[in-house]
Amino acid sequence: MGYWLFKTEPDTFGIEDLKHRPQQTEPWDGVRNYQARNFLRDSVALNDKVFIYHSSCKEVGIAGVAKVSRAGYPDETQFNPESAYYDPKASRDNPRWYRVDVTFEQQFARVLPLSTIKATPAIHEIGLVKKGHRLSVMPVSAEEWQILMNMAQGKQ
DNA sequence: GCCAACGTTGGC
DNA sequence: GCCAACGTTGGC
Numbered sequence: 001m002g003y004w005l006f007k008t009e010p011d012t013f014g015i016e017d018l019k020h021r022p023q024q025t026e027p028w029d030g031v032r033n034y035q036a037r038n039f040l041r042d043s044v045a046l047n048d049k050v051f052i053y054h055s056s057c058k059e060v061g062i063a064g065v066a067k068v069s070r071a072g073y074p075d076e077t078q079f080n081p082e083s084a085y086y087d088p089k090a091s092r093d094n095p096r097w098y099r100v101d102v103t104f105e106q107q108f109a110r111v112l113p114l115s116t117i118k119a120t121p122a123i124h125e126i127g128l129v130k131k132g133h134r135l136s137v138m139p140v141s142a143e144e145w146q147i148l149m150n151m152a153q154g155k156q
Numbered sequence: 157g158c159c160a161a162c163g164t165t166g167g168c
Numbered sequence: 169g170c171c172a173a174c175g176t177t178g179g180c
Contacts, residue, residue, distance in 0.1 A: 007177095007178090009178095033163080034163090035163095055177085055178060055179085056177080056178055056179080060178085060179070060180095114179080133161085133162095133177095133178085133179095134161070134162060134163085134176085134177055134178070136177090
């Protein structure tokens with residue numbers, strides 16, 4: 001099974017919003033970065049686990065967990081001229097952007113802060129802390145996943 | 157709001 | 169293909 005971290009701005013869409021969606025499920029769309037797109041299209045698989053990370057907000061950090069309920073398929077918003085994510089260079093024959101569906105699994109009692117993650121030596125290799133920290137979709141190793149889950153659930 | 161660290165664009 | 173200019177991200 002694969003592990004991932006997806007970034008989102010909770011003022012727009014956060015773990016609370018996901019929890020209250022019908023079926024607690026939502027397409028993860030609007031990703032417009034090629035490296036992140038490649039992950040969504042090629043690597044993120046059904047039933048993979050996803051950390052939901054809140055950025056650009058009061059409590060920056062990992063807010064909870066979702067799972068992938070549908071693997072990569074074309075992001076509908078690229079075809080919609082009304083959408084903020086519209087891409088005139090994309091076509092249905094040749095889609096440029098992809099999305100997956102995610103389903104809510106759990107919200108942590110407290111957001112696991114970025115500052116705590118940064119202060120954890122075992123986690124120094126994670127993309128959040130290293131180069132590429134601007135990626136909105138990034139892989140997490142099984143070890144990192146376990147460490148972060150334990151920290152988030154207070155089982156240090 | 158600042159600004160560093162990227163990513164993208166476009167002229168050549 | 170280079171690289172300067174520009175745009176975006178995201179922590180603080």
